[in-house]
Amino acid sequence: MQIFETNNLTYFYPDSNLPALEDINLKISQGEMILLVGHSGCGKSTLLKFLAGLVPGFYGGRIAGNAFFNDTNILKELKPLAPKVGILFQDPEKQLITSTVEREIALPMENVGTNHQEAKRRLSEVVCAVGIEELAGKKIRTLSSGQKQKVALASILGMNPDVLLLDEPTSQIDPISSEELLNMVRKIAEDSGKTIIMAEQKLERCLHFADRVIAMDNGRIVFDGCTDEYCRWACKMEFEFVPIIPRLFSGLNIEEIPITIKEGRKVLSSMLKGKTQFQSFFKKTFKREIESKVVPKIKIKNLKFPYDDSNCVLKNINIEIKQGEFVAILGQNGTGKTTLLKNINGLLRPESGTIEISGVPTKGKSIYELAHSIAYLGQNPDDYLFSNTVKDEVLFTLNNFNRKWDKKTGELLSVLRLDKVQDKNPRDLSSGQKQRTALASIMCMLQEIILLDEPTRGMDYTNKQALGEMLLDLQNIGTTIVLVTHDVDFAAEYCDRVIIMHDGEIIGDGTKEEVLKSNLYYSSQISKLFNGFGDFVTFKEAEEALKELTAYSDQLGAR
Amino acid sequence: MKEFLESFNTLALIVYLTCMLVFISITNNPIVQIIFFVSLCLLIFFADKKTFINALIVSAFIGIPIMIINPIVNSRGATVLLRLSEVPALGDIKITLECLAFALVLMLKLVNTVLMFIFFNLCAEPDKIFNLMAIAAPRSAITAALTAKMIPNMVESTKRIAEIQMTRGAQLKSKNLIKKVTTGWRFIKILLFLNLEGSLQTAEALESKGYGASKRRKHYDERFRVRDFLIAFSGIMVVFMVILKYSRDILAFKFFPRLGFFINGRIGAYIILGLLPILIGLPVILGWGVNKCRFLKRII
Numbered sequence: 001m002q003i004f005e006t007n008n009l010t011y012f013y014p015d016s017n018l019p020a021l022e023d024i025n026l027k028i029s030q031g032e033m034i035l036l037v038g039h040s041g042c043g044k045s046t047l048l049k050f051l052a053g054l055v056p057g058f059y060g061g062r063i064a065g066n067a068f069f070n071d072t073n074i075l076k077e078l079k080p081l082a083p084k085v086g087i088l089f090q091d092p093e094k095q096l097i098t099s100t101v102e103r104e105i106a107l108p109m110e111n112v113g114t115n116h117q118e119a120k121r122r123l124s125e126v127v128c129a130v131g132i133e134e135l136a137g138k139k140i141r142t143l144s145s146g147q148k149q150k151v152a153l154a155s156i157l158g159m160n161p162d163v164l165l166l167d168e169p170t171s172q173i174d175p176i177s178s179e180e181l182l183n184m185v186r187k188i189a190e191d192s193g194k195t196i197i198m199a200e201q202k203l204e205r206c207l208h209f210a211d212r213v214i215a216m217d218n219g220r221i222v223f224d225g226c227t228d229e230y231c232r233w234a235c236k237m238e239f240e241f242v243p244i245i246p247r248l249f250s251g252l253n254i255e256e257i258p259i260t261i262k263e264g265r266k267v268l269s270s271m272l273k274g275k276t277q278f279q280s281f282f283k284k285t286f287k288r289e290i291e292s293k294v295v296p297k298i299k300i301k302n303l304k305f306p307y308d309d310s311n312c313v314l315k316n317i318n319i320e321i322k323q324g325e326f327v328a329i330l331g332q333n334g335t336g337k338t339t340l341l342k343n344i345n346g347l348l349r350p351e352s353g354t355i356e357i358s359g360v361p362t363k364g365k366s367i368y369e370l371a372h373s374i375a376y377l378g379q380n381p382d383d384y385l386f387s388n389t390v391k392d393e394v395l396f397t398l399n400n401f402n403r404k405w406d407k408k409t410g411e412l413l414s415v416l417r418l419d420k421v422q423d424k425n426p427r428d429l430s431s432g433q434k435q436r437t438a439l440a441s442i443m444c445m446l447q448e449i450i451l452l453d454e455p456t457r458g459m460d461y462t463n464k465q466a467l468g469e470m471l472l473d474l475q476n477i478g479t480t481i482v483l484v485t486h487d488v489d490f491a492a493e494y495c496d497r498v499i500i501m502h503d504g505e506i507i508g509d510g511t512k513e514e515v516l517k518s519n520l521y522y523s524s525q526i527s528k529l530f531n532g533f534g535d536f537v538t539f540k541e542a543e544e545a546l547k548e549l550t551a552y553s554d555q556l557g558a559r
Numbered sequence: 560m561k562e563f564l565e566s567f568n569t570l571a572l573i574v575y576l577t578c579m580l581v582f583i584s585i586t587n588n589p590i591v592q593i594i595f596f597v598s599l600c601l602l603i604f605f606a607d608k609k610t611f612i613n614a615l616i617v618s619a620f621i622g623i624p625i626m627i628i629n630p631i632v633n634s635r636g637a638t639v640l641l642r643l644s645e646v647p648a649l650g651d652i653k654i655t656l657e658c659l660a661f662a663l664v665l666m667l668k669l670v671n672t673v674l675m676f677i678f679f680n681l682c683a684e685p686d687k688i689f690n691l692m693a694i695a696a697p698r699s700a701i702t703a704a705l706t707a708k709m710i711p712n713m714v715e716s717t718k719r720i721a722e723i724q725m726t727r728g729a730q731l732k733s734k735n736l737i738k739k740v741t742t743g744w745r746f747i748k749i750l751l752f753l754n755l756e757g758s759l760q761t762a763e764a765l766e767s768k769g770y771g772a773s774k775r776r777k778h779y780d781e782r783f784r785v786r787d788f789l790i791a792f793s794g795i796m797v798v799f800m801v802i803l804k805y806s807r808d809i810l811a812f813k814f815f816p817r818l819g820f821f822i823n824g825r826i827g828a829y830i831i832l833g834l835l836p837i838l839i840g841l842p843v844i845l846g847w848g849v850n851k852c853r854f855l856k857r858i859i
Contacts, residue, residue: 080772
């Protein structure tokens with residue numbers, strides 16, 4: 001049964017001359033699980049908000065075309081389609097209204113006038129379905145981001161909607177919670193018969209359970225089809241939004257492109273069958289050579305830091321980071337990663353132990369003094385932006401340090417790809433540009449060390465790649481980079497060294513190959529795929545290896 | 560204690576708050592305002608000590624400028640305490656005892672109003688207010704919900720923004736007034752940007768959850784218990800005192816040209832002054848009683 005239909009739908013936000021949605025023709029049937037992919041700002045969220053009845057009703061703007069929900073023209077009334085359609089937004093903080101879990105789940109039911117008995121039954125059902133039984137009596141402010149997002153999901157499910165819309169639901173939460181939430185979505189899709197339309201960047205975690213993929217670009221639908229077709233189309237069209245595994249195999253002449261690691265390993269295993277000579281070659285040729293760097297830039301000795309008397313967040317940390325190193329710090333939420341960065345740049349002071357920057361202890365130095373050599377980028381770029389132009393934002397920092405705009409500042413903006421937007425208001429820029437502006441505003445002192453706290457959170461693939469390459473450019477001019485992240489694939493692709501923290505202690509430290517290859521959880525997609533076949537961690541290495549393997553196979557075939 | 564205070568019915572709390580505010584706004588007697596101030600301070604202190612400290616800081620910020628400016632710009636009154644001639648920009652200044660007393664009452668009225676709201680904030684749960692307002696004024700309920708979320712968010716963001724500003728070389732503790740003002744303005748700008756954008760998303764989320772789409776049905780009805788009758792009654796008693804005060808001219812006070820009597824000798828004045836702290840402090844007195852006496856706990 002068809003649930004949604006749109007014909008030549010075009011929508012402009014108020015005061016915009018560019019369409020946010022252009023010529024959208026869609027037919028969505030009941031029970032479908034659809035994945036919406038594309039760049040940030042390509043129109044995914046707008047389409048979801050339109051399907052929820054929020055656009056244009058809540059935002060205003062101009063709309064043309066036709067749209068039907070269960071054969072009713074939804075452009076006539078322009079009101080939210082709740083309770084038939086529920087939408088889960090990106091940021092868990094912003095979508096929770098009440099102060100307790102139980103009331104939050106009951107709120108939509110109260111709004112739509114569900115009777116008391118029915119509401120009570122549904123409340124207990126969704127609490128169990130989403131697995132938040134132990135949270136039911138708690139205050140919202142005591143929950144983690146992941147738990148909040150589950151509560152938001154439960155609250156929407158309480159309305160018992162026919163259609164569930166999810167707008168990048170995992171972008172603001174940690175990987176373990178993301179995994180749990182996506183598994184929940186999968187279960188709902190498989191068991192409940194609800195129509196699910198989800199915009200998501202973590203394709204490797206959800207592409208395999210989607211029935212259909214819709215790709216968008218500049219407000220238009222550029223692809224609409226099944227998962228397998230999508231992978232082939234995206235690789236052919238060089239559309240970046242393909243998970244690593246299908247992207248890796250798409251260049252090979254194989255019938256069915258693998259999507260999951262399990263499928264990938266199967267293909268790899270069949271390719272390597274009987275080629276023992278090649279297996280040893282695999283391991284020797286692609287062993288990465290690590291450059292030896294000598295000058296220690298950050299030296300941390302026996303560092304301890306407690307937030308209060310009973311709870312020591314950092315316990316006896318010892319690290320030496322050399323000049324020009326690119327280090328990733330991985331670990332679960334609350335293990336002390338951000339606290340460690342704040343101890344390095346002086347925002348927090350250690351209880352005991354020492355931190356040396358270029359051989360000079362930080363003890364007794366003010367944040368202002370340390371900021372001359374250490375740049376720190378927090379999690380939310382919006383916290384940095386208040387000036388009218390990108391240039392003013394950079395000038396603010398320069399003025400604080402009594403510096404003037406010079407040639408090097410201009411060059412920094414070019415490296416950060418901000419030279420063309422320097423006269424624009426930073427709040428009007430894309431999320432990637434906003435983050436680069438925040439980075440420019442702290443890096444304009446050309447510091448030797450950059451500390452970044454979860455810079456890839458909520459970023460799409462293109463922005464992540466741009467950030468990674470830009471950091472490599474900075475590393476090439478001798479900058480030491482320390483990055484706190486949950487994104488193992490990003491760390492594997494761009495960093496030299498990986499440190500794993502758990503409960504305030506360092507439990508793993510070494511080159512990315514040493515740490516990620518042997519780890520069960522903190523392991524990149526590529527290292528999981530090649531586990532037992534070869535020592536690859538990055539996509540490039542794996543791609544080259546597969547090319548060699550194909551060429552070798554062709555040679556054998558020719559003989 | 561806070562848990563007990565949060566158990567009051569929102570409607571009863573609103574009655575209590577409104578009656579107290581009526582009394583504060585129309586009483587000019589310094590003794591009454593001082594009693595009100597002390598009672599409210601004790602009330603907040605026993606409810607939540609941390610809030611009490613913040614309340615004192617807020618009171619100082621509001622009160623001190625009034626106490627300074629009013630006697631300088633107002634020269635009425637017969638009892639001259641200090642004369643200053645040819646003060647730059649202000650000319651001759653005459654500070655009188657009457658003006659100081661008037662400024663004190665003005666300050667206490669404002670501070671007591673703020674303290675009353677602080678206490679109300681301690682007792683009233685945002686969810687209950689939202690539910691109550693959603694019936695009477697649905698659109699205002701959204702504003703109330705957004706405001707209730709905005710304030711703690713702003714407090715949380717302030718620390719984060721301060722850290723970021725420091726890493727960008729901003730001197731947050733500068734003694735230079737111009738620097739202080741520009742830093743403050745920058746803070747407000749970032750906070751407003753962050754929170755207004757956040758509020759829009761919250762309002763959108765509320766709309767997507769069917770708010771205003773059809774007739775609302777509450778699933779969390781608030782009971783009106785004995786304790787709620789008691790605090791509503793204490794508020795009504797305070798209003799009765801206002802009526803009594805006006806009809807019998809009790810505790811009336813005149814500032815100019817000379818200060819009148821603080822207590823005009825009638826028995827009614829002593830009864831009001833004696834009852835007032837008990838009526839104001841009733842919520843905390845009940846909370847204390849409930850903790851100490853099982854019987855009281857059972858009946859209220």
